[in-house]
Amino acid sequence: MKASLQFTLNGKPQRVTTEAKRTLLEVLREDFDLTGAKYGCGEGQCRACTVLIDGNPVRSCLTEMSEVEGRKIDTIESLSQNGKLHPVQQAFVNEGAMQCGYCVPGMILSTIALLKRNASPTEAQIVEGLNGNICRCCGYTNILKAVQRAAQLSREAK
Amino acid sequence: MNARELEFTEPERYELYEGPYYHFEITRRDFVQVLGAGILLSIALPGAFAQRSRADRPVRLAQRLHIGADGTITVLTSKVEVGQGSRTQLTQAAAEELRVPIERIRFVMADTAMVPDDGGTAGSRTTPSTVPAIRKGCAAARQLLIDTAATAFEVDAKALSVRDGVVEGLGAGRKFSYADLASEKHAKALERDVAPGVAVTEVAHWRVLGTPVPRVAAADIVTGAHRYPSDIRRPGMLYGRVLRRPSYGAELEEIDLTAAKALQNVTAVRDGDFVGFAAATSFEAEEARDAAAKTAKWKTAPHPSSEELYAHLRAHASSQRPRRDARGTPEEAFKGAARTLRETYNIAYIQHAPMEPRAAVAEWSDGKLTVWTGTQQPSRVMDELQRTFRLSRDQVRVIVPDTGGGFGGKHSGEVAVEAARLAQAAKKPVSVRWSREDEFTWAYFRPAGVIDVAGALDDKGMLVAWEHVNFNSGPSAIATPYAVANSVTEFKSCDQPLRSGSYRALASTANAFARESFMDELAAAADVDPLEFRLRQLNNERLRGVLVAAAEKFGWKSAWKKNSSAQKVGIGLACGTEKGSYVACCARIKVNQSAGTFKVLDVCEAFECGAIQNPANLKAQVEGCIIQGLGGALTEEMRFKDGKILNAKFSQYHVPRFKDVPKVETVLVNRPDLPSVGAGETPIIGIAPAIANALYNATQTRIRSLPIRDAKYKYS
Ligand code: FES
Numbered sequence A: 001m002k003a004s005l006q007f008t009l010n011g012k013p014q015r016v017t018t019e020a021k022r023t024l025l026e027v028l029r030e031d032f033d034l035t036g037a038k039y040g041c042g043e044g045q046c047r048a049c050t051v052l053i054d055g056n057p058v059r060s061c062l063t064e065m066s067e068v069e070g071r072k073i074d075t076i077e078s079l080s081q082n083g084k085l086h087p088v089q090q091a092f093v094n095e096g097a098m099q100c101g102y103c104v105p106g107m108i109l110s111t112i113a114l115l116k117r118n119a120s121p122t123e124a125q126i127v128e129g130l131n132g133n134i135c136r137c138c139g140y141t142n143i144l145k146a147v148q149r150a151a152q153l154s155r156e157a158k
Numbered sequence B: 001m002n003a004r005e006l007e008f009t010e011p012e013r014y015e016l017y018e019g020p021y022y023h024f025e026i027t028r029r030d031f032v033q034v035l036g037a038g039i040l041l042s043i044a045l046p047g048a049f050a051q052r053s054r055a056d057r058p059v060r061l062a063q064r065l066h067i068g069a070d071g072t073i074t075v076l077t078s079k080v081e082v083g084q085g086s087r088t089q090l091t092q093a094a095a096e097e098l099r100v101p102i103e104r105i106r107f108v109m110a111d112t113a114m115v116p117d118d119g120g121t122a123g124s125r126t127t128p129s130t131v132p133a134i135r136k137g138c139a140a141a142r143q144l145l146i147d148t149a150a151t152a153f154e155v156d157a158k159a160l161s162v163r164d165g166v167v168e169g170l171g172a173g174r175k176f177s178y179a180d181l182a183s184e185k186h187a188k189a190l191e192r193d194v195a196p197g198v199a200v201t202e203v204a205h206w207r208v209l210g211t212p213v214p215r216v217a218a219a220d221i222v223t224g225a226h227r228y229p230s231d232i233r234r235p236g237m238l239y240g241r242v243l244r245r246p247s248y249g250a251e252l253e254e255i256d257l258t259a260a261k262a263l264q265n266v267t268a269v270r271d272g273d274f275v276g277f278a279a280a281t282s283f284e285a286e287e288a289r290d291a292a293a294k295t296a297k298w299k300t301a302p303h304p305s306s307e308e309l310y311a312h313l314r315a316h317a318s319s320q321r322p323r324r325d326a327r328g329t330p331e332e333a334f335k336g337a338a339r340t341l342r343e344t345y346n347i348a349y350i351q352h353a354p355m356e357p358r359a360a361v362a363e364w365s366d367g368k369l370t371v372w373t374g375t376q377q378p379s380r381v382m383d384e385l386q387r388t389f390r391l392s393r394d395q396v397r398v399i400v401p402d403t404g405g406g407f408g409g410k411h412s413g414e415v416a417v418e419a420a421r422l423a424q425a426a427k428k429p430v431s432v433r434w435s436r437e438d439e440f441t442w443a444y445f446r447p448a449g450v451i452d453v454a455g456a457l458d459d460k461g462m463l464v465a466w467e468h469v470n471f472n473s474g475p476s477a478i479a480t481p482y483a484v485a486n487s488v489t490e491f492k493s494c495d496q497p498l499r500s501g502s503y504r505a506l507a508s509t510a511n512a513f514a515r516e517s518f519m520d521e522l523a524a525a526a527d528v529d530p531l532e533f534r535l536r537q538l539n540n541e542r543l544r545g546v547l548v549a550a551a552e553k554f555g556w557k558s559a560w561k562k563n564s565s566a567q568k569v570g571i572g573l574a575c576g577t578e579k580g581s582y583v584a585c586c587a588r589i590k591v592n593q594s595a596g597t598f599k600v601l602d603v604c605e606a607f608e609c610g611a612i613q614n615p616a617n618l619k620a621q622v623e624g625c626i627i628q629g630l631g632g633a634l635t636e637e638m639r640f641k642d643g644k645i646l647n648a649k650f651s652q653y654h655v656p657r658f659k660d661v662p663k664v665e666t667v668l669v670n671r672p673d674l675p676s677v678g679a680g681e682t683p684i685i686g687i688a689p690a691i692a693n694a695l696y697n698a699t700q701t702r703i704r705s706l707p708i709r710d711a712k713y714k715y716s
């Protein structure tokens, strides 16, 4: 069933008419050419597809379009402004927190959400908070450092 | 092939094959379209590669370097970046020899229409083969810059050097840079090939290599701008889905595509075994596929289950002569020994499960096919496409954008062929991306294996005889690195139930697991500290070096306690060598006796791969290997029955996550006096036996299987 839907995407109001059952991940990638959110599993297990909806991290592979009506969606593409990286992105670069990098957009958005809830997470809280994100290259040690640095950069930026 | 080549080439990579016989160079005009105005330098491919070509072929010149009129330098290679850091490392190598800042260099990697064939990306070959090739080429280009400047200003070339891309020593007011080299005036004189033989920079004088240069193109990754193969978009592109068989060996008897074709704007193709659909969205392609699937009738075939896997392998060893290697008189040595042990180890199938599943975009234009895909073997995929579609070499172009993981799992071109077939039918570009279930089912696996090991000790507890027989999982690192006068190793291939191929370090993980577990059993039998036991039988200085380094950092000597009764904490160690690099790993685990569970507390690994080219990337690779190795050691295992994979999902196949990560320490042993070799694979081989040995140390229970798990103890 096609539906006409309105939502805000990366700060811009959008209206689309599409199958209500399509996933947000598919629509972002195929209709809006926003390919920063990645497919990793399609079953909610890896969080490579993470986007923010109303500021909360959401697995876009499990989100049907019918659920996004009226919501505010932000993807990885919205983070850097005028070529300046978001502090969390900067921290991932500084700590070399990427191998193939495929998990990184999801990691970054999950980190932003984590730091919003808790500006100074302990190591255990980071591990808990990001345990849903798989990095198959297993670059977890550098990602952990990046999250710690991101917390520091975000606090300094305030 | 010379001896050194042989030593590093894994013969059981059955997909390893010769490079193309013909090679049609792209015209200079085509290059200008892609790279802009400038000059293109051809450089002789290095000896190692030429030797692998057929003898009747001349040594080829390869177009390796492009210098733009703006001074931008583009280097060309067939290697791919799948997360191992090759792009950064190769950029360092080029910057080092050209004497230009990193930022001024870009790499075109794995575009078959443009790059020289340096082979695929496998077997840790990039560091020992491609880096030297790039360095030689770039050193030659630097010399060309100097020579041209010397001629232009009539000065002695010997007095000149290059710094930041500019020739130094020309005298006040005179400037000559790579951009000048590319200018109209000099380009004419340069339409010639660059001679090899210019010396590369000695390790002692490295300024860029040997330093922790951060990942190039990192900004594109963190902003989501980088286009992985599954992110490639072309005008008018459709999305494709392929109907998969319901089980291994099933044959399609009939299918009705009417319902699928009735859907709007759907292209449905049945061509032999292939049934695929393309539509404007993935959703519509899936609808079409699902509609057709309902009408499909399949003839299924019997297929062994994972329950009976190890008996199956042993019973289906190929009748071909096994690969056997014997030293001394093992039979007699076993007979005369004071003590003989004999054990069997089982190794499960596991999946690479790269974060990005197989993906390809195919586009036909004027009978020519271009495919963007994630593969470690662009030339092999090109070959597959050529054969499938009966095309000549100049009609196929394969481009590999930096890809979301490989680990040896992306050597084949299935998805490229699927996308190309659909694009042919739809007359539009088509993108196909496998689902996670597809990847877990239809990609290939790290081979399962059964390994029999026997060892004999004399009355002083020294190893006098050794036997190691591997069924199916492969011969790499099958030879023991320990000093033993009498030994026999054998690899028997088997008729196996699942499709197998390369994997990070392939069989060396299995062989090291069996050998290092067994060495621990022998040490216990001899009643000697396992570190001491190994050192007594180890002459190889480099392996001793990492073993001692890891043990020291870990504090092995003070931590080692022989188990007398069940204890809560256990430690274990293991070491090994493969592809010219050396690894030793210590692990500490903690057991919960009443629950029958254990967890890994900390791991300390020492690794040595000659002169370190990028310590930051090396550390990341070693840590990544250790943690990825935890998966194969503790949780990963394909289960299958009736031709179906029973755990084709991340919810059913546990790969390491944040909570699985123990405290990890690494010791990177730098040997500037030795040639650099690859580091993306070997660091994975030590972790599994170190853990199994630690578990024995804590519980006196010996688990002889990967993953490490039995009725009494499991990882949690
Ligand atoms: S793709 Fe959405 S959680 Fe894996």
Ligand code: FES
Pocket: A098, A099, A100, A101, A102, A103, A104, A134, A135, A136, A137, A138, A139, B083, B355, B404, B405
């Ligand atoms: S960097 Fe490859 S999956 Fe995380």
